[in-house]
Amino acid sequence: xxxxxxxxxxxxxxxxxxxxxxxxxxxxxxxxxxxxxxxxxxxxxxxxxxxxxxxxxxxxxxxxxxxxxxxxxxxxxxxxxxxxxxxxxxxxxxxxxxxxxxxxxxxxxxxxxxxxxxxxxxxxxxxxxxxxxxxxxxxxxxxxxxxxxxxxxxxxxxxxxxxxxxxxxxxxxxxxxxxxxxxxxxxxxxxxxxxxxxxxxxxxxxxxxxxxxxxxxxxxxxxxxxxxxxxxxxxxxxxxxxxxxxxxxxxxxxxxxxxxxxxxxxxxxxxxxxxxxxxxxxxxxxxxxxxxxxxxxxxxxxxxxxxxxxxxxxxxxxxxxxxxxxxxxxxxxxxxxxxxxxxxxxxxxxxxxxxxxxxxxxxxxxxxxxxx
Amino acid sequence: xxxxxxxxxxxxxxxxxxxxxxxxxxxxxxxxxxxxxxxxxxxxxxxxxxxxxxxxxxxxxxxxxxxxxxxxxxxxxxxxxxxxxxxxxxxxxxxxxxxxxxxxxxxxxxxxxxxxxxxxxxxxxxxxxxx
Numbered sequence: 412x413x414x415x416x417x418x419x420x421x422x423x424x425x426x427x428x429x430x431x432x433x434x435x436x437x438x439x440x441x442x443x444x445x446x447x448x449x450x451x452x453x454x455x456x457x458x459x460x461x462x463x464x465x466x467x468x469x470x471x472x473x474x475x476x477x478x479x480x481x482x483x484x485x486x487x488x489x490x491x492x493x494x495x496x497x498x499x500x501x502x503x504x505x506x507x508x509x510x511x512x513x514x515x516x517x518x519x520x521x522x523x524x525x526x527x528x529x530x531x532x533x534x535x536x537x538x539x540x541x542x543x544x545x546x547x548x549x550x551x552x553x554x555x556x557x558x559x560x561x562x563x564x565x566x567x568x569x570x571x572x573x574x575x576x577x578x579x580x581x582x583x584x585x586x587x588x589x590x591x592x593x594x595x596x597x598x599x600x601x602x603x604x605x606x607x608x609x610x611x612x613x614x615x616x617x618x619x620x621x622x623x624x625x626x627x628x629x630x631x632x633x634x635x636x637x638x639x640x641x642x643x644x645x646x647x648x649x650x651x652x653x654x655x656x657x658x659x660x661x662x663x664x665x666x667x668x669x670x671x672x673x674x675x676x677x678x679x680x681x682x683x684x685x686x687x688x689x690x691x692x693x694x695x696x697x698x699x700x701x702x703x704x705x706x707x708x709x710x711x712x713x714x715x716x717x718x719x720x721x722x723x724x725x726x727x728x729x730x731x732x733x734x735x736x737x738x739x740x741x742x743x744x745x746x747x748x749x750x751x752x753x754x755x756x757x758x759x760x761x762x763x764x765x766x767x768x769x770x771x772x773x774x775x776x777x778x779x780x781x782x783x
Numbered sequence: 784x785x786x787x788x789x790x791x792x793x794x795x796x797x798x799x800x801x802x803x804x805x806x807x808x809x810x811x812x813x814x815x816x817x818x819x820x821x822x823x824x825x826x827x828x829x830x831x832x833x834x835x836x837x838x839x840x841x842x843x844x845x846x847x848x849x850x851x852x853x854x855x856x857x858x859x860x861x862x863x864x865x866x867x868x869x870x871x872x873x874x875x876x877x878x879x880x881x882x883x884x885x886x887x888x889x890x891x892x893x894x895x896x897x898x899x900x901x902x903x904x905x906x907x908x909x910x911x912x913x914x
Contacts, residue, residue, distance in 0.1 A: 496845065497845050500841060500842065500845040501842070503841075504838050504841060504842050505852070505855070507838055508838065508852070508856065508859065511859050521885060522862050522865055522866055522869075522885055522888050522889055522892070523862065523866075525889055525892050525893060526858055526859060526862045526892055526896075528896065529854075529855060529858050529895070529896035529899055530855060532896065532899045532900050532903050533851050533852075533854075533855050533899055535903050536851060536899060536902050536903045536906060539906035539907065539909075539910065540906065542910065543906065543909055543910055543913075546910065546913055547913075550913065603913070607910055607911070607913070610910065611907055611910060614903070614907070
């Protein structure tokens with residue numbers, strides 16, 4: 412009889428406890444102001460519903476359904492191929508015209524040279540339009556990613572401190588904020604100017620008879636490659652090291668506080684310590700959900716420009732192949748150098764997106780181990 | 784096929800005529816040479832214009848701005864005409880006139896290419912504005 416009573420009590424109590432836990436999570440969410448992020452998404456990405464994504468994560472659903480994502484990526488891919496094919500057509504037209512010029516090369520060099528120059532300039536003009544388009548796109552997406560990180564980082568730190576990782580939050584907050592500033596400064600004042608230099612030099616890479624620009628281009632490209640890799644490694648390394656140092660200190664403080672609350676206070680001590688634990692757990696759940704949603708939004712922000720840039724690179728490579736086979740070697744070189752510049756823009760967009768995705772993932776993971 | 788047979792026949796006839804006239808009435812050699820050259824060029828004009836039209840049609844179909852492509856087609860045509868005239872003049876032992884025709888051609892081509900160069904520089908400055 413006694414056993415049955417205890418069993419019934421447990422069966423009735425479990426839903427009540429679960430409901431109480433859900434209530435505590437909902438209370439945390441209701442008291443936080445997500446207005447800034449919601450306004451940002453409404454003005455820039457109106458299809459993205461932040462609150463719905465957050466509630467999906469709480470309910471255990473995937474905020475970004477893989478099948479839907481694959482479907483959208485496929486749709487974007489196909490529609491963007493149609494948009495970027497005009498670049499290919501323009502360049503193919505120029506290549507066909509350059510074939511007429513190639514036939515002239517057995518004539519007098521003085522006349523054919525100036526016509527060739529006109530042809531190279533025309534292909535340079537088309538390529539520069541492509542370059543400007545891709546730079547505009549990259550600047551916009553990097554600005555949006557930086558804005559989102561600037562808005563979400565304070566909230567993430569509050570949730571982190573709320574989940575008992577006050578020291579980790581205090582350590583990581585300046586590192587991450589300085590990191591975001593340093594990365595955006597490096598991107599705007601070092602990487603983008605270097606990519607501009609590569610783009611502009613590749614427009615004039617046909618002039619190898621007078622001065623060869625290829626060694627200079629190679630040097631700038633290798634410097635850019637190394638510095639981008641270094642920034643990625645240093646930023647993710649510093650965030651993870653700071654996180655691992657302070658999370659153990661937080662775990663110690665949490666256990667000490669829980670023990671003091673549980674043992675020093677008579678009667679209500681254990682209730683208080685468990686309530687404290689529940690609150691910390693709720694904050695951890697909210698922090699993880701919030702971080703997951705921000706990662707999903709970062710993916711949404713960066714996937715469309717990344718596909719567009721990838722297709723532009725593919726179209727430029729196809730044009731370079733075409734130019735190399737039917738037209739002139741220098742046109743092919745010019746187009747392939749420009750495809751290299753656009754692929755660096757693509758790499759920059761991916762670098763910034765991955766950097767911040769990894770940064771959020773490290774922050775989520777770091778403060779997860781405290782409340783055990 | 785017929786066209787190329789005609790062109791080949793005109794060329795061969797012109798060549799035979801020039802070879803025959805060279806030793807008998809040399810004053811007719813240059814007019815025959817010029818006439819055969821002009822007839823050959825005029826007979827292929829249709830092909831050149833249809834190739835240019837097709838390039839413009841492809842560009843227009845895909846919504847490509849044809850302004851600069853038209854300029855390049857003009858420049859190529861000018862270069863072909865200029866080269867043809869200069870070659871004919873050189874064949875007629877009038878090298879100085881041929882070089883003047885070439886110079887004129889270069890200047891005319893430059894005046895057409897200049898807007899493209901200006902547009903390219905404008906684009907470069909536009910890129911630099913983003914810095």
